[in-house]
Every structure is written in C-alpha cells, then in structure tokens.
Amino acid sequence: MARAGRSPWRYGVPVVCLCAGLLLATTHTVSGGSEIRRSDAPRLVDLVRDAQASVDDLAAQRERLVDEVDNHHGGSPSASAALAAITGRADALSADAGLEAEHGPGLVVTLNDAQRDAEGRFPGDASADDLVVHQQDIEAVLNAMWSAGAEAIQMQDQRIISTSAPLCVGNTLLLNGRTYSPPYVMTAIGDASAMQAALATSPMVELYKRYVLRFGLGYTEERTTDATVAAHPPAVRMRYAKPAGPLGY
Template structure:
C-alpha cells in the first residue's frame, strides 16, 4: 500500500496494549519463581511445613504420654474403688439382714404380748381392743375394696439441655391425693405397697424415692383399700380419678383402679408413742387462811 503523497510504502507496526499483555502473561515472574521453588521443596514454605510437622509430632507424643499415665493410674486405683464398693454393698446387705431379723423378733414379741393380754382381759374387753387395733392399723384386717395402681411414665429428655425431666414420675403428693380420696370415699384401712397406714403415717419424697413411714416404695405403686362396695366407683368418678386420667393422657403415666375381694392388709409397725412431761414439778398452791374478823 502506498502513501497518499506518492512516497514509498512504510510497514505499519502495532505494539500490544496493557490488557493484551496482562492476559497473555497473567503471572508475575516473582510468583512464578516462588512456585517453582515450592515445587522443588525449597524456600520458607518448606521450612514452615517441616517445623509444623515437628510440633505436631511432639504434641501427639505428649498427649499419648498423658493418656498412658492416666490409664496406668486408673488401673492402679480400680482395685481400691472395687474394694470400697464391695464393702459398701456388704454393709448394706448386712444392715438389711439385721433389720429383717429385728422385724421378725418384734412381730414374735408382739404376738406374745397380744396372747398374754387376751389371757388377762378376756371377753368383751378383748373384742373391743381388737376392733380398736383394726381401726388404728395395729392389727391385720381382711375384706373387699379397691386397688389403685399408678406408675411412672416414660422419662422425657430436654432437647436443649439433654437433662432428664421428671414430669412423668409419680410424686409423694400423688400418693397423698390417692389415699386421701380413698379415706374420703369410705375406706376403713389402706396400705401402700404393703405398708399399712395409720393416723401418724407419712408419705414423703426423698430425692427420687418415695418413703411411706420412712420405708422406700417403688413404682408401680399399689394403694389397696378395704371399704364399701362403692369405693371403686366413688374414686373413679371423683377428683382423684380425673386427675390420674389426666396424668395418663398427658405424660403417659400408668393408672388403673379395680375392685378387689377377700384381700388382707397386714398390721402396721408399732408407733413410737410420745408423752409430755413437765420440766419442773408443779408447786403446791399456798393454802389460804381465813382473815381475822372475816
């Protein structure tokens, strides 16, 4: 191509602009050299990697040493803990056996006392005494009535904290409600899991356990009462029956009330009788003498 002025043709050259050069060589030469050194295992990155590997190895060795020491200590202490646990179990078993022996002895002595008393009293006095003992719970009774059974439901777990909740557990107030409702419905004698109730009986909570006259009872709890034929119906249709049905529906607690016939309730243990005594003997009142000329 010739120029317009008729001169000789000059070749036209084009230098690459900045963007073209950037896309053609996107990596800076310094970064390229560093990547090459890393590929050959040279440079500060390799040194840091070796240092990190050494620190990791030392850390793992230290943790392993601590675990070995803790395991050896646990193994060394295990016999002592096992011996202490076995000793406690043996003591509990011995105390239970002693309690059972004392209870058997107390019942035998009670029977001897009753026999001697009947020999001395005899007649109408003995019959009246037996009636009073049956009413107060100090003598076994036999008859028909109702049996109320309640038991713990499934234990829910709090999804946020993971703690076990106690809404579905039977409480001492529940058993108190059941026994009071049976008394109100006409019951003449009541026993909770075989523990006969008297006028001085207590139903209390002690941690997760329920105590009836300081004796533990466990689920399912059976409250057996001797009374009139309407005892079951009165309990089922009363406030207590509706309350336990609500607990069964809401928390899954077991509940049942049924009629029982020809059931025997054992006598309660002898109560600890207490009496008050004056701290100081009473002083004699001064005698009044007639006044002169009175």
C-alpha cells in the same frame, strides 16, 4: 586281814544335807524372806464368806428396789386395776387404730412413672417432673379412698395408719423409714364402687389422669373380692399427742 566295807551313811548324810539346803533356799526365795504361814494371812474360807456376804447385801438391795418399783407401778390393787383397764382399752381400739390384719372386698389402685414408647422416647414437651409420680398424687388417691369410707388401706407392704406419712424423695417413696420405687400399689378394703366414685370426682386425681393421657403415667383400678391388708407392726410411737378427754378411771 580283809578291810571292812564302808558304811552307806558316809555318802547319804551329805546328800540329805544338800537337799535340805536347796529346799530352804527355795522357800526363802518364794516367801520373799517373810513367814509363809502368817497368822494374819487371809484364808480361803474367809474370802468365800466375805463374797457371800456381799452377794447377800446386793440381793437384799435388789429386793428393796423391786418393792419400790412395784409400789409405784402396779404394786397396789388400784394401780393393777388401772393398768388392766388401759390394756383392755388398747386391745379394744387396736382394730380401729389399724394394728390388726384385715381382709375383705375392696379396690387396688396402682400408680407408675411414665414409660418410654416403642422407640424408647418420652413425649418431647415433657419435663422430668411430668414423668414421675409425686407425693401429692399418692395423697390424692389415699384421701379419696378414706373419704369414701375405706376400712383399711395398705401401701406397698405397709399398713397406713394415722401416723403414716408417705414422702417422695426424688423418684422414690419414703414410708415409715423404708424406701420404695414405683409402681406404687395401694390396697383398700371397703365399698369399691364408693371409692371409685370418690376417685373419679377428686380434682387432684383428675389432674393426675390428664398427665396419664398426655405423658404416659401409669394408673389402674382393680376391684377385688378378697383384698388383704397387713397389720401394723407393734410399738406405735406418738410424737405429738394430748388426751382427748377424761380416761374414766
């Protein structure tokens, strides 16, 4: 009599039990022995809800701070009117303060250090200070131009305003934080004849011209029908100032 075939469950049941055991062991390792689906475990929806509540609180706090700032600076009609008046007055005075570019007839004066002669030598009786342009020489030219009614002055590529102070550091010039080497070019808009007359009668400029003749310093005057003076960059900062009178608002 033929032997009956073995049932496949004879081998399938042990395999299923082995896989179940491996799954239980893996779950126990991952969970660290604790329950995976704990009732007190935070849910993703709860985390999102808490984060949204925090954002809403911060947004409300920001709105309160914005309202507080507005109430102190321009939030009320009176503050807005005062701010508009200040801005309008600043715009009206910007040209007089030298903040806008200008062009027109004027005079260009150039100062330069002494140059060597054809044989490459300086005058034998000259000291080092006799051969370079000094701060007082530049100030003398600028003051003469202002005294003659110059409407605007530019030195090198910068506008000269009330807070500008050219300073000599060695044989270089420091102006508004930038350094320049000679020649020093000063461009002024205004009556060229009046400025030339003021330069001719300035004692300090006259002294400089003596050094021009004796030691070979450079000095030129050039009239122009259309000089251009650059605008002063924004953000003029006053280090020392006080009100000149009531503001009128």
